[in-house]
Amino acid sequence: MFADTSPRDEESIQAPPLTLLTTASTPVTPGPSTPTATRSITLEQLKVSDIIPPTRPSSTPFPKQDLLEGDIQCSWRESGPILDDTNAIFAEPFPTTSSELTLCNLPTEIHECILDHLFGVRASASARNNPSGGSKVLRGWNSALRHSRRREVSELALVSNTWRHLIQDRLYRHLKIKGTRDSINQATLYFAEHPHLCSYIKHIEFWFPVFQQKNFPSENSPRIPNSTPERSNLIRPLVHLGIEPANTITYQTPSNNCSLEEIFRFVQMTFGEACILTLEGGERKKPPMVQHFRSGTPEGSRLPTIDTIRTLVCKGQWNLIRSNQDFQTIANALPMLNEWHGSYAKPKSKAYLSMATILPHLPQNLTHLNICLEGDYRRESMCPSFFRKVGQQTHFCIQMARSVPTLEYLVYTGRVCHSFFDAAAQVSNSRTTRLKSVDLVVKNCCRPSMQWNDGSGITDIAFIAAFESLVTSGVRSLEKLAALEFLRIRFIDLESQAPPLNPYFQMEKGICTGIWSEQIINALTRVRPEARFLERSESLGDVGYDKDGRLLTGPSFLKYRPLSIKVSSYLALSPGGITIN
Incomplete structure (x- = not known):
């Protein structure tokens, strides 16, 4: 007799066994942490439809346990039927990648x-x-x-x-340090402890204090408010007698400022990739000049060389550079210098005279020049007396024109007249000139010293005529300045009641805007036939006049600057015509 064998027994012999682990599925009846039953089932016997998931008791009404607060999980499901926990065991798993998409894996x-x-x-x-x-x-x-x-x-x-x-x-891209020995020593120690930060510094800036507290009030002394009249009445007679009252802070010239020699050596040894150097000299009455060398340095010494600096920015330049020798000392220490920004805190005759000695002797590698001698942007009723002193010694416009042959870009803010472009055309060669851009912000146009009506503003017809002469001379110089592609000449008056009427002229890529006249048109047609005005308006545009003769402008006129202004239109704004209040 043969033993009775069922088909399932035969299948279990032929097919490899599959082990299933049964564990407790509800928190009400927790099971052991190890398997409690093991049985072998063939692959053909295993069908999802034959498996009936256990019924969850009423004590656990939710199909899944709530996620803890703050636990972020992402789930993915196919568009097919939703599978519960048991069926999900036998569902085809979603293919996972070796690396998950996180913030760190994003491109730089x-x-x-x-x-x-x-x-x-x-x-x-x-x-x-x-x-x-x-x-x-x-x-x-x-x-x-x-x-x-x-x-x-x-x-x-x-x-x-x-x-x-x-x-x-x-x-650490831009670092600003106080120009005192204590600050330099602290910075040296800090970067010695963090050398990996040195390569990040690209712009290093030093500012030199011009005041230093002379004495400090004691903590036990009573404090006197600074704004009381009694305090002022008390201090004045004491100061007149040379007596310093108690609880009063006085100031003196700083005694711990670094020299440029120490600054340059610190930059040379610490910041190997710095390409911009800013020096801020400050401003005060009778300001002290920043010393270039320490006391006891032999005469004829040179500043430490910094090969990486390409841009030099000088703020409060009168305290840093007062002669051509001062500038040459700094320029010799920066052999790769090609850009120089210089600005003065206050207008003074010494600034014009010192720049007049420096500009004709610029190094050949300096191609970008940005000089601001007067940046207050206010009109004036007459030329100040300090500039008359300059005119008695030299003509600044002619001295500035001597720097044109070596420059590619020129930005200037101050007083200038038609003599600048006349002299620049004389010293330039149309075949070798490198000047590509000129941007002038006109404070006033210098005129003969004996002329009484030498103010500025849109109501000063003499100034408008001088400005037209400046633009005409600039257009004529294009014959020699063959490489010049951008020319902008503008007058800025922040106190003007009609700012769009401030005269300006701009030529960019052969397109001209701003003031125009027959004289300017004829000069432009002769030297640059391909250049043209975008438009030539015969009137002031959206401008009207009230019954009292006051200028009225529409909202669009105040918002947009007109593309063209005829020079003769300013006659209506002269004292003999319309007045602007």
Whole structure:
């Protein structure tokens, strides 16, 4: 007799066994942590339709346990029927990749965009995007130091290693240090302990204090309010007698300022990739000049050489450079210098006279020049007396024109007249000239010293005539300045009742806008036949006059500057015509 064998027994012999582990599925009846039963089932016997999931007791009404607060999970389901826990065991698993998509795995360009949104777009150290050739040194770089949430943003460096590099690159991109020996010693010690940060610094700035407290009030002495009249009445007679009252803070010339020699040596030894150097001399009455060398330095010594600096920014330049020898000492220490920004805190005759001796002797490698001698942007009723002193010694416009043969970009703010372009055309060769851009902000047009009506403003017809002569001379000089592609001459008056009427002229890529006259048109047609005015309006545009003769302008006129202004239109604004209040 043969033993009775069922088909399932035969299948169990032929098919490999599959082990199932049965565990407790409800929290009400917890099972052991190890399997309690084991049985072998063939693959053909295993069918999802034959498996009936256990019924959950009423004490656990929810099909799944709630996720803990803060636990973030992502689930993926097909568009087919939803499977419960038991059926999900036998469902085909979703193919997983070896690396999950996280913040750290994003491309570096995405990280850059995120941080640019927080910090602002980070431009290149030598980026010059505008046609005038002006770099972003004076505006884009300074914004990093004035970030309203700088301390909070610095904590983003803890997000990841990638962010630490990108955050530190932005935070240390522009560094500002006080120009005293104590500050330099602290900075030297700090970067000696953190040498990896030195490569991030691209713009290094030093500011020199012009005041230093002479004495400090004691803590036990009574404090006198600074704004009381009694205090002023008490201090004046004491100061007149040479007696310093108690609890009064007085100031003196600083005694711990660094010299340029110490500054240059610190930059040379610490910041190997710095390309922009800013020196801020400050401003005060009878200001002290920043010493170039330490006391006891032999005569004829040179400043330490910094090969990486390409841009030099001098603020309060009168305290840094007062003669051609001072500038040559700094320029010789910066052999790769090609851009110089110089600005003066207050207009003075000495600034014009010192620049008149420097500009004719610029080094050949200096191609970008930005000089601001007067930046208050206010009209004046007559030329001040300090500039009359300049005219008695030299003609500044002619001296500035001697720098044109070596320059490619020129930005100037101050007093200038038609003699600048006349002299520039004489010293330039149309075949070898390199000048590509000229941007002039006119404070006033210098005129004969004995002339009484030498003020500025749109109501001064003599100034308008001098400005027209300046523009005409600039257009004529294009014959010799063959490489000049951008020319802008403008007068800015912040107190004007009609700012769009401030005279200006601009030529860019052969398109001209601004003031025009028959004299300007004839000169432009002769030297640049391909150039043309975008439009030539015969009137002032959206401008009307009330019954009292006052100028009225429409909203569109106040918002947009007219593309063309005929010079003869300013006659209506002269004292003999319409008055502007």
